[in-house]
Amino acid sequence: MKKHNFSAGPCVLPQEVLEQASQAVLNFNNLDLSLIEISHRSKDFIAVMDKAQALVKELLDLPEGYSVMFLQGGASTQFLMTAMNLLKKDGKGAYISTGSWSKKAITEGKNLGSIDVIASSEDKNFNYIPKGYTCPEDADYLHFTSNNTIFGTQFHEFPEVSEGTVLASDMSSDIFSRKIDVS
Numbered sequence: 401m402k403k404h405n406f407s408a409g410p411c412v413l414p415q416e417v418l419e420q421a422s423q424a425v426l427n428f429n430n431l432d433l434s435l436i437e438i439s440h441r442s443k444d445f446i447a448v449m450d451k452a453q454a455l456v457k458e459l460l461d462l463p464e465g466y467s468v469m470f471l472q473g474g475a476s477t478q479f480l481m482t483a484m485n486l487l488k489k490d491g492k493g494a495y496i497s498t499g500s501w502s503k504k505a506i507t508e509g510k511n512l513g514s515i516d517v518i519a520s521s522e523d524k525n526f527n528y529i530p531k532g533y534t535c536p537e538d539a540d541y542l543h544f545t546s547n548n549t550i551f552g553t554q555f556h557e558f559p560e561v562s563e564g565t566v567l568a569s570d571m572s573s574d575i576f577s578r579k580i581d582v583s
């Protein structure tokens with residue numbers, strides 16, 4: 401009998417997906433090589449990446465003008481990379497503090513530049529999503545964690561930002577779980 405893992409994060413996958421994935425690890429596309437033994441520049445591997453990108457675009461219903469990137473280093477690397485990529489010279493980043501993962505993003509952002517925590521639910525041990533805050537118009541970006549994996553709270557509406565502010569969301573534990581308007 402198949403077990404069910406109720407932990408946050410991992411999900412149940414259809415049996416045929418698991419079988420296809422294990423087959424590809426043993427012998428991919430009848431190449432007599434494993435998917436993890438072929439060059440990442442080979443046409444067979446590039447086809448896998450192209451298809452994965454197309455499927456992500458389809459699942460997220462991404463409008464024209466958006467790109468999908470698969471980056472190394474896990475979500476944790478993006479705590480620093482978000483600030484590194486979005487913080488302008490002498491600019492500032494705005495953050496909503498709703499749990500351990502957003503606190504890590506704040507710590508990394510502070511290592512790099514000027515960071516404002518514009519809302520927090522730390523006063524009640526992160527048991528709610530803050531409301532009634534305004535993101536400063538001059539913020540280069542607003543960072544929030546759409547689903548707080550450890551504390552079990554989720555943003556059902558995304559924060560409002562002015563035109564010049566990029567909305568950056570750590571969706572590690574709820575991306576693909578519901579329709580979102582990426583634009």
Ligand SMILES: Cc1ncc(COP(=O)(O)O)c(C=O)c1O
Pocket residue numbers: 409473474475476477501545547548549550570571572573
């Ligand atoms: C919301 C959230 N952000 C970041 C992370 C860290 O992800 P990674 O292990 O890929 O660095 C997790 C991991 O569970 C998470 O749930």
